[in-house]
Amino acid sequence: MKIVILGGKGMLGSDLNDACAAQKIETVILDVQEIDITSEASVAKNLPDADWIVNCAAFTRVDDAEKERELCFRLNATGAGIVAKICAARKLPLLQLSTDYIFDGKLGRPCTETDPVKPLNYYGLTKLEGEKLVQAAAGNFLIVRTQSLYGLRGRNFIKAILNQLAQGKTSLRVVADQVSSPTFTVHLADCLLRIMKANARGIVNIASSGQCSWHEFAGAIVAATKPGIPIEKLTTAQLNFPATRPAFSVLDTALYTKLTAHKPPTWQQGLERYLEVEPLAAQVRGMK
Numbered sequence: 001m002k003i004v005i006l007g008g009k010g011m012l013g014s015d016l017n018d019a020c021a022a023q024k025i026e027t028v029i030l031d032v033q034e035i036d037i038t039s040e041a042s043v044a045k046n047l048p049d050a051d052w053i054v055n056c057a058a059f060t061r062v063d064d065a066e067k068e069r070e071l072c073f074r075l076n077a078t079g080a081g082i083v084a085k086i087c088a089a090r091k092l093p094l095l096q097l098s099t100d101y102i103f104d105g106k107l108g109r110p111c112t113e114t115d116p117v118k119p120l121n122y123y124g125l126t127k128l129e130g131e132k133l134v135q136a137a138a139g140n141f142l143i144v145r146t147q148s149l150y151g152l153r154g155r156n157f158i159k160a161i162l163n164q165l166a167q168g169k170t171s172l173r174v175v176a177d178q179v180s181s182p183t184f185t186v187h188l189a190d191c192l193l194r195i196m197k198a199n200a201r202g203i204v205n206i207a208s209s210g211q212c213s214w215h216e217f218a219g220a221i222v223a224a225t226k227p228g229i230p231i232e233k234l235t236t237a238q239l240n241f242p243a244t245r246p247a248f249s250v251l252d253t254a255l256y257t258k259l260t261a262h263k264p265p266t267w268q269q270g271l272e273r274y275l276e277v278e279p280l281a282a283q284v285r286g287m288k
């Protein structure tokens with residue numbers, strides 16, 4: 001199998017590349033320097049043939065998206081559409097990454113692939129437009145919706161908590177009324193390879209098994225690295241972030257399990273594995 005990864009130097013793209021290397025799957029890593037997904041000419045000229053094109057390229061700074069609207073739309077909607085159109089014309093299977101933020105989080109139960117969509121923020125709106133353009137291109141596509149990613153590269157929630165602990169903070173404050181399922185990109189990369197090997201099409205949710213609030217997640221990080229630090233519960237309203245987030249956007253992954261006969265690892269297993277390899281965790285654990 002040969003896989004082309006667009007946005008391949010980002011957080012998920014690099015862990016997917018590592019997962020491919022471990023399984024001796026050939027990859028071509030292309031990031032904005034090699035191929036600009038917002039330019040039809042660039043994609044037409046530089047996209048190689050492969051068994052799968054995986055589009056990880058995106059504008060992912062959710063709060064900044066509220067003001068950097070033009071760039072966000074160009075990447076998440078127009079760019080996804082350009083890639084899909086060219087893949088369809090060349091009959092290349094496309095795996096497009098999408099997000100739980102296309103949902104409003106008001107269902108009160110995990111969202112399935114067929115539940116109604118209603119983004120609450122501009123990032124979610126552009127990702128949904130991207131999904132629609134991928135579907136309209138009518139190629140061989142698979143849209144994978146995932147959520148609350150953290151990986152070895154780049155910034156993430158766990159590092160933000162560990163940084164505060166490393167700085168000697170004796171108490172933390174974390175939002176308690178947003179529930180999702182934090183997902184380690186190493187685990188997601190493994191699931192992506194499984195769903196590609198299953199040759200799935202359409203829309204499939206993939207995220208960690210289980211669910212927790214950010215406050216619970218922070219509690220598990222603290223318990224595993226510096227037990228005893230109190231964590232005050234905050235509300236979303238207190239945070240006053242530019243982008244509105246869904247309150248409950250857990251993804252139902254039953255379809256993924258049906259297609260692959262594999263259950264995604266739990267968020268606790270993801271956290272445990274991540275902390276084994278995150279240098280900041282060792283630093284915090286070693287502090288007196």
Ligand SMILES: NC(=O)c1ccc[n+]([C@@H]2O[C@H](COP(=O)([O-])OP(=O)(O)OC[C@H]3O[C@@H](n4cnc5c(N)ncnc54)[C@H](OP(=O)(O)O)[C@@H]3O)[C@@H](O)[C@H]2O)c1
Binds near residue numbers: 008009031055056
């Ligand atoms: N992060 C999450 O929590 C989360 C949750 C749900 C879904 N997702 C989706 O999962 C996918 C991967 O997310 P991620 O967090 O791994 O993203 P990421 O780390 O932000 O990586 C995106 C990559 O795309 C590159 N890029 C930017 N503009 C480009 C262009 N015009 N052409 C080609 N590449 C370009 C970026 O380069 P620069 O860094 O140089 O800009 C970066 O390397 C995205 O589709 C995202 O929407 C993410």
